Amino acid sequence: MVTEQEVEAVGRTLLDAAQPLPARFRALFTLRNVGGRAAVRCISRGFGDSSALLKHELAYCLGQMRDAAAIPALLRVLQDPRQEPMVRHEAGEALGAIGTPEVLDVLKRYSEDPVVEVAETCQLAVRRLEWLQEHGEDPGASPYLSVDPAPPAEETDVAKLRETLLDESRPLFERYRAMFALRNVGGRDAALALADGLRCGSALFRHEIGYVLGQLRHEASVPALTAALRSRAESPMVRHECAEALGSIARDGCLEALRACAGDAERVVRESCEVALDMYHYERGSQLQYADGLCKLQASA
Incomplete structure (x- = not known):
């Protein structure tokens, strides 16, 4: 208690x-x-x-x-x-x-x-x-235990979901439903389809793609996330989400990308890299719990 x-x-x-x-x-x-x-x-x-x-x-x-x-x-x-x-x-x-x-x-x-x-x-x-x-x-419970901004589409075919995701003529809600369905399908093909979404749509859409790729945590998305993080032409709110995704994925190549942007001129990107580096080391280390506020409190008592 x-x-x-x-x-x-x-x-x-x-x-x-x-x-x-x-x-x-x-x-x-x-x-x-x-x-x-x-x-x-x-x-x-x-x-x-x-x-x-x-x-x-x-x-x-x-x-x-x-x-x-x-x-x-x-x-x-x-x-x-x-x-x-x-x-x-x-x-x-x-x-x-x-x-x-x-x-x-x-x-x-x-x-x-x-x-x-x-x-x-x-x-x-x-x-x-x-x-x-x-x-x-x-909507159906997320396998990632998150409350999502749209319910996943019922479709499970990656090619069809990718088509919906990238079709900018479709309503945003439909594209979001395809996004979360791809996340739930998972695997390399779904990760690559989602990564393609980092090249289209509004900043909000690309921001959400970065978040979903961080949940999916598939190494196939690392090159696209790295490119978006390093792009000075990209919106800071997209770059921030790509940094956090790389920290969650914590595979080879993520550390270099985060360190490279740790001194970025944009504060939100700089801070996101700081937090993502902490997440990276948590994922690669032996700590049992990321949300360790109570553990630290009890240890200091």
């Missing part, structure tokens, strides 16, 4: 800007795993931080926790034009992940936001909520 005092102690690490960013990330994912209102409160207090990467991850974790107590904080972030687009986008996605109909009108309103990443995210979130209302149930 985790006490509220322990949650608050882990939260202090999360909210302490003097702490190394990887330690703050580990604290964040500890709180996500613990769950509960105290954890939601701690995470929600972090949206005043200067790191767009951290705030993006705060919103992501609140969405994955699916606790309605997070809705007010996420609405404030979504509606705040001073927040970075990638943070507002993730808040919109998190509201869709929580899945309560009460946010539908707000999501519809921000589906016309002048920031394209925010608008597209809210359009997807509206479609997800409408899908839930129509089917009366959550």
